Amino acid sequence: MTLGLDARSLVGNPSGVGNYLRGVLASDAFTYETRGYTATAGEIAFDGPRFTRTVAQPFVLAERALGPAQPIWWLNLTLRRALRHDNVDCYFGPNFLKPARCSLPSVIVVHDLVHRVHPEVHTPLYRWYLRAFLPNSIRTADHILVVSESTKQDLHRLYDVADDRVTVAPPAADDRFTPRSLSENERQRLREAYDLPEEFLLYVGNIEPRKNLSTVVDALRKLPETDRLPLVIVGQHHVPAPELERRLNADWADSLIHRAGYVPDSDLPKLYNMATAFVYPSVYEGFGIPPLEAMQSGTPVITSNRSSLPEVVGDAGVTVDPTDVSAFATAITDVCTDDAFATELRTRGLNRAQRFTWESTGRTVQRTIDAVLEEA
Known part of the structure; x- marks a missing residue:
């Protein structure tokens, strides 16, 4: 069984979404053979025995013509085509979205709804991007992971998502954060x-x-x-x-x-x-x-x-x-x-x-994907 995922958040210096994905992939509890797709060939912040990185580059003409809209093309056309070509069995979207018209069993992660609650945080283009594509991803994903009960409640309040379609899988802090004595x-x-x-x-x-x-x-x-x-x-x-x-x-x-x-x-x-x-x-x-x-x-x-x-x-x-x-x-x-x-x-x-560990989160993500595949 091969799991396909959007790995663009691992390119360069990962931020919140990239750190979440890296923590899940590194967990011993997460055992899927995984193919991570990126739009560029830059260095990524994860490597593991069950992880294969695939560069799915868009057509050069499309990249030049679309400019700032290129990520939309990549997610909804380039990535979807790559998933189909590689015979991926399930899609995992760690960064809110899934490709439109992707028929694979799918699980997405919604980290927050800042674009709805505090829209001033994002650029107008990114606000439009999420408002345009997130509702479809929420509606068509087989299951949704969130990082807190609070975000689960926001999802229900703003998108009327039933509780049984949402599971909480919180992140953990990196091991480098620990008490220490400094000279x-x-x-x-x-x-x-x-x-x-x-x-x-x-x-x-x-x-x-x-x-x-x-x-x-x-x-x-x-x-x-x-x-x-x-x-x-x-x-x-x-x-x-x-x-x-x-x-x-x-x-x-x-x-x-x-x-x-x-x-x-x-x-x-x-x-x-x-x-x-x-x-x-x-x-x-x-x-x-x-x-x-x-x-x-x-x-x-x-x-x-x-x-x-x-x-x-x-x-x-x-x-x-x-x-x-x-x-x-x-x-x-x-x-x-x-x-x-x-x-x-x-x-x-x-x-x-100590309640927040990547092992626990990895188990939750693994169980969620297992359940989606069993029902597919």
């Missing part, structure tokens, strides 16, 4: 490389309005100067956030806000280890990997009580209304001034993080 020399290197203060709060993620960083900045300003910890922001601007920029550029923010920008994978886990606490005030997530990375690193978490985030942290973190500046200020004070409470959160977080 003073290593700490000093990191402080100099990323302009880190001695103690700090940490945020990791894109900088955009739905991430709601303004609440944390306002909470810090609300605190007495003796209780303030600087905020280190790891991430890059994804869409304009003018209200946040106004706050970050204020004179009073100079000593409180440190923008580390992009931090490579080799150093990011160490910043989690150095942080006094991790803050994540997002108003909407499909899952929310950074809080899980923080818990797995042994760092106390303060996050939002919206969308999927309470599912991720459970009782192992402090969850507050992301629009309540006073509540965030109180949570920061509680975690940063009460050593016993912070230690309890670290212990709970490490235990909570």
Whole structure:
């Protein structure tokens, strides 16, 4: 039995979808012979004994003529033709979509519905792309995997999908996120490389309005100067956030806000280890990997009580209304001034993080595809 999948998210430096696909494929519980299709011959971030990479290149004329619309051609024509040519038995779509008019048994993964809930996050072209093609994929896929109960509820609310067609298969954090003791020399290197203060709060993620960083900045300003910890922001601007920029550029923010920008994978886990606490005030997530990375690193978490985030942290973190500046200020004070409470959160977080493993996710994906094939 051969499983065909869209492997474009593995090309180059994988982001959320690519990391999800890589985690599933690397799981010992996932045992299918798999053919991963890409549109280009660039290096991909996965190689395994049961995985074969196939480059399905579109016609050169089509690529030139279609320009930004080329991915639509590739998914719906080039990929569909390649699946048929290779006699693939089942299609797995890790990035929301399946080829239109693809008659194979199919399972797709819907990671979030940001394009519907917070459309400002995406470009107009990408919003149109998902609005045009996702409904057909949802309607015609034999089964749908989602990364959280929250996304499952969104799918039901926005697309009226029956519960028995949807299964939750959450991601896991990479093994490199773990508690560790850093030497003073290593700490000093990191402080100099990323302009880190001695103690700090940490945020990791894109900088955009739905991430709601303004609440944390306002909470810090609300605190007495003796209780303030600087905020280190790891991430890059994804869409304009003018209200946040106004706050970050204020004179009073100079000593409180440190923008580390992009931090490579080799150093990011160490910043989690150095942080006094991790803050994540997002108003909407499909899952929310950074809080899980923080818990797995042994760092106390303060996050939002919206969308999927309470599912991720459970009782192992402090969850507050992301629009309540006073509540965030109180949570920061509680975690940063009460050593016993912070230690309890670290212990709970490490235990909570153990619930999320790629082996478990791989088993869920495998069982879902097995069931679809049995019914085909």
